[in-house]
Amino acid sequence: MAVLDQLTSQQAIDLENKYGAHNYHPLPVVLHRGEGVYVWDVEGKKYYDFLSAYSAVNQGHCHPKIVNAMTQQAQTLTLTSRAFYNDMLGKYEKFASEYFNFDKLLPMNTGAEAVETALKICRKWAYEVKGIPENDAEIIVCENNFHGRTTTIISFSNDPVARQNFGPYTEGFIKIEYDNLQALEDALKANKNVAGFLVEPIQGEAGVYVPSENYLSKAKALCEQYNVLFIADEVQTGIARTGRLLATCGNCSCSNKNCSGTPEVKPDLLILGKALSGGAYPVSAVLANDPIMNVIKPGNHGSTFGGNPIAAAVAIAALEVVRDERLAENAYELGELFRSEMNRYIERSSIVKLVRGKGLLNAIVINDDEESDTAWNICLALRDHGLLAKPTHGNIIRFAPPLVMNKEQLLDCVSIITTTLKAFEI
Ligand SMILES: *Cc1c(COP(=O)(O)O)cnc(C)c1O
Numbered sequence: 281m282a283v284l285d286q287l288t289s290q291q292a293i294d295l296e297n298k299y300g301a302h303n304y305h306p307l308p309v310v311l312h313r314g315e316g317v318y319v320w321d322v323e324g325k326k327y328y329d330f331l332s333a334y335s336a337v338n339q340g341h342c343h344p345k346i347v348n349a350m351t352q353q354a355q356t357l358t359l360t361s362r363a364f365y366n367d368m369l370g371k372y373e374k375f376a377s378e379y380f381n382f383d384k385l386l387p388m389n390t391g392a393e394a395v396e397t398a399l400k401i402c403r404k405w406a407y408e409v410k411g412i413p414e415n416d417a418e419i420i421v422c423e424n425n426f427h428g429r430t431t432t433i434i435s436f437s438n439d440p441v442a443r444q445n446f447g448p449y450t451e452g453f454i455k456i457e458y459d460n461l462q463a464l465e466d467a468l469k470a471n472k473n474v475a476g477f478l479v480e481p482i483q484g485e486a487g488v489y490v491p492s493e494n495y496l497s498k499a500k501a502l503c504e505q506y507n508v509l510f511i512a513d514e515v516q517t518g519i520a521r522t523g524r525l526l527a528t529c530g531n532c533s534c535s536n537k538n539c540s541g542t543p544e545v546k547p548d549l550l551i552l553g554k555a556l557s558g559g560a561y562p563v564s565a566v567l568a569n570d571p572i573m574n575v576i577k578p579g580n581h582g583s584t585f586g587g588n589p590i591a592a593a594v595a596i597a598a599l600e601v602v603r604d605e606r607l608a609e610n611a612y613e614l615g616e617l618f619r620s621e622m623n624r625y626i627e628r629s630s631i632v633k634l635v636r637g638k639g640l641l642n643a644i645v646i647n648d649d650e651e652s653d654t655a656w657n658i659c660l661a662l663r664d665h666g667l668l669a670k671p672t673h674g675n676i677i678r679f680a681p682p683l684v685m686n687k688e689q690l691l692d693c694v695s696i697i698t699t700t701l702k703a704f705e706i
Contacts, residue, residue, distance in 0.1 A: 289322055307670055309663050314341025317685045319668065328693050330662075330669040330681050335484070335516045335641065337559035338611075339601045340684035346558045349597035350590060359588045372592035379599055380526070380550060382567035386576065387587030391515035391553030392428025394564035397581060398549045399432065399478070401566065402509050403452075404575040406475030410507060417475040420467050420508075422458040426485030427478065427513055458483060459491035461498050468506040476509035476549070481527035484516040487676035488643035490636055496528060496545045503548075509572065512547035515564070516641070519555035520602050520683055523612030523639025526550070548572055558598035563591045607683040611639035614690050618642060618679070621694045631704045642679045643672065650674030658704055667696045 287295070289310040309327070313320045317340060319329045332338060339346060353368065360366045373385045386401075388394045399419060406417040421427075421436045434442050435449035443449075454471060456463040458479075468474055481496055483489040496512075503510040517527035528545040549572065553564035562585075585591070602608070615638060622635040622644065631654075633645040648654040655671040662669055672678045681693065 287322060292322065307659055307663060307668065309668060316340040316343075317682045317689055326666060327663070328667045328681060328689070328696070330667050330679050330693065332680050332682050333559050334554060335519075335521050335680050336554035336557070338519055338521055338555035338607060338683045339558035339598055339605075340682040341559070343558055343560075343598075343601055343684075345601055346560050346594060346597045349593045350560055353590045353593035357589045359585065359590075361584050362582060362587060366589045366592075368589040368592035369587045372587075372596050375596050376565065376599065377567065379603075380552075380567050381546075382550065383569040384567070384573040386566045386568075386573065386581070387591065388564045388566070388583050389562040389585050389591070390428070391513075391551070391564050392430050392433055393583065393586075394515065394551045394553050394566050395427045395433055395478075395513060396430055397566045398511050398513075398551050399476075400581060401549060401568065401572060401576060402476035402478075402511060404580070405509060405572050406473075408575050409571070410475065412473045412475060416473045418452055418454050418471050418473050419475055419511075420454045420456055420464065420477045422479055422483070423455055424458060424483060424486040424489070425478075425480060426483070427480075427515075458486075458489065459495050461495065461502065464499055464502055468502060468508065474506065474508050476511050477503050478511040478513060480513045481517045482522060482638060482641060484641065484678070485672055487645070487672045488637050488641060488678055490638055500545045500547075509548040510545070511549040511551065512545070513551045514547075515551055515553040518550075518552050519599075520608040520611050521555065521639055521641050521680070522637075523608060523615050525602070525608050527638070555602075556598060557591065557594045558601060560598070561591055561594045563595045563598075565595075602683075605684065608639075610685070611683045614683075614685060614687065615639040615642065617687065618690060618694065621691070622697075625694075625698045625701065629701065630706055631701055637679075640680055640683055640685075643676050644679070646675040646677065648675050654704065658700060661700045661703065662697065665696045665700050667693055667700075 292310040310322050311319045312322045317328055318326055320326050376385050386397055388397055403417045406412040407414055423438055427433045432450040434446055436453035437443050454467050456467050500510045512528045514526055528547055550567040557563035619635050626632050631647050633647045635644045637643055646655045655675045655677050659669055669677050669679055
């Protein structure tokens with residue numbers, strides 16, 4: 281087999297199995313091409329993408345504006361490292377800081393790196409500004425969190441598969457129940473050395489758990505009361521996914537009318553990744569205002585690729601697409617439609633318990649125990665009917681299409697999903 285020969289699906293799967301580490305369990309479908317809300321497998325079969333690479337491809341596959349920015353920049357200058365300045369990074373930092381209404385941005389590549397960066401900034405702020413004794417800072421996190429895969433991040437995960445046999449674990453984290461303000465207040469009261477509270481505005485990987493209405497704003501108020509940094513991990517929820525530019529959406533510059541009247545929360549540290557590049561390139565960032573970001577001095581932190589010219593060009597284009605194509609508004613409207621259509625089905629269903637989510641970050645819960653393979657089998661059947669989704673935990677299926685979808689396509693997808701589910705009704 282020559283390297284450039286077109287593979288069959290089975291050949292591609294066999295190669296990954298033989299030569300790749302087995303750190304994932306993919307749905308058996310081998311994709312070759314993507315455009316907008318669609319992907320095609322190597323045999324030419326077309327699918328709706330209902331995962332969007334875990335919400336990285338919010339702007340749709342191979343968005344021409346993003347691809348153009350990337351290829352233009354790739355032909356001009358790709359990487360200088362931060363040993364020298366380049367003429368793209370400052371432009372991007374200004375653009376993104378103003379876009380999200382923060383003083384400064386620190387560029388990284390992956391979501392996990394950006395989370396690590398936020399934890400480091402938070403600790404340094406705690407020692408140098410808040411005055412916590414050295415090495416005593418604690419950061420409050422939530423049960424069932426997902427913040428990435430580094431040694432420190434998995435140290436405060438409670439997923440045994442992600443954690444087991446990767447110890448010894450990093451200290452300095454306090455775990456509390458998600459969506460529980462009393463637990464947060466108790467933890468803040470009981471520990472005088474709390475530096476920050478790290479939270480996902482919606483717990484995506486855990487199964488799209490949407491907290492109660494005022495949870496985030498009240499948690500933020502508690503953080504202010506105890507002089508603790510509110511750290512929002514919006515790697516999955518950010519960039520229009522939940523029907524607003526950010527799920528916390530603290531007086532950012534978007535013009536989404538759906539924001540008005542909902543509680544606004546301005547994080548002290550905002551963590552972004554995934555759709556920051558529209559899925560074209562690994563781009564992540566932490567944003568903060570000067571009194572916090574300025575604790576970082578030359579040599580304290582960095583990354584060879586972080587803030588490279590391609591990343592900068594791609595991220596500007598990706599954020600322009602979100603604004604120009606009104607993706608937050610579209611996600612809001614299609615999300616309402618999706619949940620109401622699904623709820624109509626669920627009324628008469630015994631196999632689906634419920635649908636939940638915000639904007640186009642949704643999940644259905646299958647009426648079966650967590651260890652059953654019903655959700656997996658439903659995803660295989662959805663694939664056969666031309667729609668790709670994947671179970672998150674056990675019996676939960678996440679539905680997160682690209683935000684460039686239109687109403688007609690969404691209704692087509694609802695029809696595929698309900699038709700597929702019907703075959704599983706008992
Ligand atoms: C995906 C994700 C991360 C990790 O991002 P990577 O780019 O995979 O390192 C962190 N936090 C949340 C909420 C995520 O969804």
